[in-house]
Amino acid sequence: MPAEVEPICPTFMLNKCTHCDARGSGVCEAVPEDGLTRLSAAATALSFEPAQRFITEGDKAEHFFVINAGTAKLLKMLPDGRQQIVSFCGPGDFLGLSVFSLYSYGAEAVEPVRLCRFSRFTLRCLMTDFPAMERRLLKSATFELTLAQEQMLLLGRKNARERLASFLIARARATGTCPARGRPAVPPQVALPMNRTDIGDFLGLRIETVSRTMTALKTDGIIEILPRCGVIIRDFDALESLAACI
Amino acid sequence: MPAEVEPICPTFMLNKCTHCDARGSGVCEAVPEDGLTRLSAAATALSFEPAQRFITEGDKAEHFFVINAGTAKLLKMLPDGRQQIVSFCGPGDFLGLSVFSLYSYGAEAVEPVRLCRFSRFTLRCLMTDFPAMERRLLKSATFELTLAQEQMLLLGRKNARERLASFLIARARATGTCPARGRPAVPPQVALPMNRTDIGDFLGLRIETVSRTMTALKTDGIIEILPRCGVIIRDFDALESLAACI
DNA sequence: CGTGCTTTTGAAAATCATCAAGTATAGTGG
DNA sequence: CCACTATACTTGATGATTTTCAAAAGCACG
Numbered sequence: 121m122p123a124e125v126e127p128i129c130p131t132f133m134l135n136k137c138t139h140c141d142a143r144g145s146g147v148c149e150a151v152p153e154d155g156l157t158r159l160s161a162a163a164t165a166l167s168f169e170p171a172q173r174f175i176t177e178g179d180k181a182e183h184f185f186v187i188n189a190g191t192a193k194l195l196k197m198l199p200d201g202r203q204q205i206v207s208f209c210g211p212g213d214f215l216g217l218s219v220f221s222l223y224s225y226g227a228e229a230v231e232p233v234r235l236c237r238f239s240r241f242t243l244r245c246l247m248t249d250f251p252a253m254e255r256r257l258l259k260s261a262t263f264e265l266t267l268a269q270e271q272m273l274l275l276g277r278k279n280a281r282e283r284l285a286s287f288l289i290a291r292a293r294a295t296g297t298c299p300a301r302g303r304p305a306v307p308p309q310v311a312l313p314m315n316r317t318d319i320g321d322f323l324g325l326r327i328e329t330v331s332r333t334m335t336a337l338k339t340d341g342i343i344e345i346l347p348r349c350g351v352i353i354r355d356f357d358a359l360e361s362l363a364a365c366i
Numbered sequence: 367m368p369a370e371v372e373p374i375c376p377t378f379m380l381n382k383c384t385h386c387d388a389r390g391s392g393v394c395e396a397v398p399e400d401g402l403t404r405l406s407a408a409a410t411a412l413s414f415e416p417a418q419r420f421i422t423e424g425d426k427a428e429h430f431f432v433i434n435a436g437t438a439k440l441l442k443m444l445p446d447g448r449q450q451i452v453s454f455c456g457p458g459d460f461l462g463l464s465v466f467s468l469y470s471y472g473a474e475a476v477e478p479v480r481l482c483r484f485s486r487f488t489l490r491c492l493m494t495d496f497p498a499m500e501r502r503l504l505k506s507a508t509f510e511l512t513l514a515q516e517q518m519l520l521l522g523r524k525n526a527r528e529r530l531a532s533f534l535i536a537r538a539r540a541t542g543t544c545p546a547r548g549r550p551a552v553p554p555q556v557a558l559p560m561n562r563t564d565i566g567d568f569l570g571l572r573i574e575t576v577s578r579t580m581t582a583l584k585t586d587g588i589i590e591i592l593p594r595c596g597v598i599i600r601d602f603d604a605l606e607s608l609a610a611c612i
Numbered sequence: 613c614g615t616g617c618t619t620t621t622g623a624a625a626a627t628c629a630t631c632a633a634g635t636a637t638a639g640t641g642g
Numbered sequence: 643c644c645a646c647t648a649t650a651c652t653t654g655a656t657g658a659t660t661t662t663c664a665a666a667a668g669c670a671c672g
Contacts, residue, residue: 196519198610204519219509224516254500261507263465268514270470273442273450275521276570280660316619324522326661331620347669364444526628562651572629577652593637 136160140236142188145212148236150256151246162246163236168192168229175215175227183237184216190233191313194225195321205322206268208314210294214260231313275324278364280333283323285362288343288351303356312349382406386482388434391458394482396502397492408492409482414438414475421461421473429483430462436479437559440471441567451568452514454560456540460506477559521570524610526579529569531608534589534597549602558595 137143137156151159165188168174174185177197187209194207194215206225209215218224238246247254274286291297291310298304312319320330334351337343342359344352353359383389383402397405411434414420420431423443433455440453440461452471455461464470484492493500520532537543537556544550558565566573580597583589588605590598599605 194515196515198519198523200610202523204522206515206518217504217508217511219505219512224512251497251500254497254504258463258500258504258507259465261504261511262463265463265507265511265514266465266470268511268518269440269442269452271518272452272514272521273444275518276450276567277444277448321522327619328621328662329660332660335620364446573651574630574653575628578628581652 136165137163140188142186142212146186147212147214147253147256147260148186150253151250152252155246155250158249159246162238162242164238166235166237168233168235170229170231172233173226173228174233174235175223175225177223177226179223181216181218181221181223182240184214184240184243185227186236186238187211187213187215188234188236190229190231192227192233192235193230193314193318193322194227196225203321204324205318206271207264208322214257217257217261230318280323280325280329281336282362282364283325284330284333284337285342285359286364287319287323288353289360289363292353298353298356303360304353308353308356309346310351310353312351315349382411383409386434388432388458388482392432393458393460393499393502393506394432396498397496398498401492401496404495405492408484408488410484412481412483414479414481416475416477418479419472419474420479420481421469421471423469423472425469427462427464427467427469428486430460430486430489431473432482432484433457433459433461434480434482436475436477438473438479438481439476439560439564439568440473442471449567450570451564452517453510454568460503463503463507476564526569526571526575527582528608528610529571530565530576530579530583531588531605532610533565533569534599535606535609538599544599544602549606550599554599554602555592556597556599558597561595 137148137151137160138153140148142148148159163186166174168190174192175194177195189211192209192213192215193205194209195203195205197203208230209227215227216223247257274283278286288310289298291312292304292308293300295311297310298308314322316327316330319325320327323330325333334343334345337359338345340358342353342355342362344354346352383394383397383406384399386394388394394405409432412420414436420438421440423441435457438455438459438461439451440455441449441451443449454476455473461473462469493503516536520529524532534556535544537558538550538554539546541557543556544554560568562573562576565571566576569576571579580589580591583605584591586604588599588601588608590600592598
């Protein structure tokens with residue numbers, strides 16, 4: 121099903137990781153230059169179209185993934201079909217860690233996704249040989265945990281308006297559209313590759329509520345809704361205070 | 367403010383960790399026998415009474431903590447006072463990891479808590495010398511992340527009844543009152559050291575809703591409410607199907 | 613220029629929050 | 643030992659926010 125983007129070709133693989141877009145941002149940055157050959161050989165490059173699933177919740181967790189390009193969503197489902205998106209992932213993000221042997225969430229491409237797949241065994245070997253990689257993974261997991269806790273605060277205690285505001289500001293910061301701290305110089309244009317349903321499933325809201333709340337923010341002059349999946353933040357301060365100090 | 371339970375006494379410290387209640391369950395289990403002297407010397411034993419705070423959200427993160435006994439809550443606050451408990455911690459649990467240099471959550475004792483405190487620097491040295499400890503921390507963080515994602519599903523997509531059911535079952539499993547998989551032989555008696563407000567702050571509900579929902583579960587014969595902070599699960603299957611497959 | 617999909621908008625219903633009061637329980641001091 | 647107080651918990655009535663159901667509007671694509 122998934123397209124093998126590049127054939128397993130040692131000569132090509134030799135410097136694949138050195139030219140990777142995610143080199144320097146993801147966990148792979150922890151592997152020193154002289155280990156890249158091994159890293160390249162261990163990786164299987166794959167690509168997925170929107171809505172294609174590459175992790176099924178509950179399946180045996182045999183692989184790890186590092187996103188090179190595009191956006192994916194991680195989601196958990198209830199038996200009756202309700203679903204919660206626990207994270208949107210982009211370039212450099214690492215997926216697939218689990219304490220038990222089963223994936224605790226599913227993963228689907230939102231935008232076209234390119235990623236590298238590693239076997240559980242391979243990663244274990246790499247971690248043993250490159251302790252910096254394990255340290256990098258711990259840092260990554262800790263960061264994810266911090267985000268998850270922030271999201272719990274959002275889901276448990278914020279109203280629809282505050283949730284949307286938090287989401288837009290988090291997106292603007294995560295995509296580098298505006299600085300991590302302080303206010304941006306120009307109105308940030310935030311890309312939203314996911315549809316309204318996905319935003320709702322991430323924020324614990326129904327699609328209608330997302331739509332209504334977006335319209336309300338627009339009406340108040342806080343944001344501008346772009347025709348093709350995006351918004352411009354017109355009043356950053358207002359949005360930030362709505363987000364209630366994310 | 368916090369009581370120093372045990373004086374810093376090398377002779378006593380020598381085998382303190384060997385006799386620790388949390389030895390074998392927490393991250394300390396990753397330290398081999400011959401490293402326990404160093405671990406003991408690095409630890410400061412502290413104890414806290416209910417409602418005492420030992421981590422303040424936003425403070426400089428200079429310490430790590432391992433709970434030895436009791437229950438603590440980790441919480442995030444909004445400027446207007448709304449709060450969300452992101453986790454209840456018990457013996458063996460590890461607190462204080464953060465990617466940035468500030469604590470992203472506060473921590474308070476729910477029951478009387480005994481814990482060991484380590485400096486950030488000390489832990490770094492221990493991790494360097496005992497790689498198993500770093501591996502154990504990664505496992506721990508990964509597990510926490512899994513729990514956090516389960517909680518996101520609860521907060522984003524479950525109703526009050528399902529939230530309470532999930533909470534009671536998770537508690538029963540976490541405290542070993544009933545097996546991690548399958549149904550218990552006898553009706554599990556679940557201790558709830560936290561008050562209704564805390565349960566509400568954990569489940570994203572108001573205290574009145576928690577109370578009403580508890581009463582409803584009792585009325586339906588699913589649980590029995592014990593006078594002193596606890597419940598007995600009378601109909602485990604009903605509660606589990608309510609929890610919607612946690 | 614239809615067709616199918618996503619998004620928006622409207623009206624009614626449901627759930628949970630809020631406000632308010634009452635009950636139980638534990639701890640305190642006479 | 644018992645009244646008294648403080649705190650936690652429960653219950654009731656009302657209200658607000660969000661969901662649900664339904665339909666219309668926008669947009670992309672063949």
